[in-house]
Amino acid sequence: MGSRLLQIFKLPIPSLIVVSLCLTLQSCSENKKQESDYQWPIIKGFPKPQVPQNNPMTVAKVSLGKVIFFDKSLSANEQQACASCHHQAFAFGEDIPQSIGSTQQKHRRNAPALVNIAYNKTLTWAHDGLMSIEQQILLPMFGEFPVELGITGHEEEVLARFKTLKYQTLFAEAFPQQKVSFDLIVKALASYVRSLISLSAPFDRYAYLGKDDAISVSALRGMNLFFSEKLECHHCHGGFNFTQSTSHEKQLIDRRPFHNTGLYNVNFAEDNKASGYPKHDTGLAEISTLVKDDGRFRAPTLRNIEVSAPYMHDGSIGSLSEVIDFYGAGGRNITEGDFQGDGRNNPLKSKFIKGFTLTGEEKEDLINFLKTLTDCNFLSDPQHVISE
């Protein structure tokens, strides 16, 4: 390659253009070749996720990204890795209501499960403009409010930790002839996150592989409730990924829905007038600055939901049973404390959150259905983690 480059500089200008064009084409086909070495672990006939052109999937990038994801060297004080907040056993979410960063600063939100993120139309709990994983990853790395990995101000020191012999080999495999940089770290991390695909739950065996006995009779009844007009769950958690916020190669319509589910309707003491979600997190309104977007959040996937408690953007609901009670009540009435107020009457609440009554058995059926979305293989697959 080096000698070929030298040759180029000796050529007259027109042939230089031709040669560099060929080189570009050649590197494209090299990218293609590398990409085809990555197999999406998806059921035959399922649409593939879309991947940015400048970061095609390769086995080598996924492997490098995985090593970085579990490496505490990525935080300035070496106290935290991505994996410190995203644990495989909890579907790469966490079991505390809100995250705590490397310097012990508290995040206002719950770390979402990282399940089929490659299919997500938008990223984070409430942002309609954040559409690439590469962009999103910059937040935990460089964000200062709150500090998560805290790299800002420590860039050189952190980058130097990725120039060890071990990393040099991994980087050379993933990105031949490129210098270790944060850009490459982000690309590798994004490839690893994209590889976290979960599509082999009992529900998938039932729905897509024709195994009628893969889920229980109770779960079947629960499934019918989930998809009924009485409960309306499917309106927001629909499709193969159990969220409306899905994009893939066959879905060209741009859909980025966000909903107010009536979790809050805070009474502010001064005038005792209810005016919505707590000021420290108003959801989409913070991004759009529109009052009508107050309290609107993205409906997350429900795959592996059994293991990713506590729930909601702020981890404020502890169990699936309580989540169902919340929807049954048509919102949440908080009767004391800072966030007192009746979310059921939130004027911006979605019309699909209208409340319903279930018998004890029906509620159990619905929970049993949600549990058929648990993909045990995904939660324990050694391929997704670093062996100690």
Ligand code: HEC
């Ligand atoms: C301090 C805990 C913490 C650390 C460390 C952390 N995350 Fe997160 N992660 C979160 C929280 C909290 C959110 C939700 C942010 C929001 O909605 O504003 C999130 C969101 C995400 C999302 C978006 C998921 C979705 O469904 O849209 C991805 C992807 C992600 N993190 C990957 C990473 C990667 C890669 C790293 C390492 C570079 C990392 N995270 C480090 C807590 C953490």
Ligand code: HEC
């Ligand atoms: C109007 C759209 C809508 C409907 C209808 C709806 N959801 Fe949701 N769901 C959401 C949104 C939005 C969130 C996140 C809300 C938040 O964090 O503020 C959510 C969150 C959840 C969560 C927690 C997810 C997590 O990762 O923390 C569960 C579980 C859930 N919904 C189950 C259901 C069930 C079961 C039904 C039917 C009874 C249902 N949802 C109906 C929009 C909806």
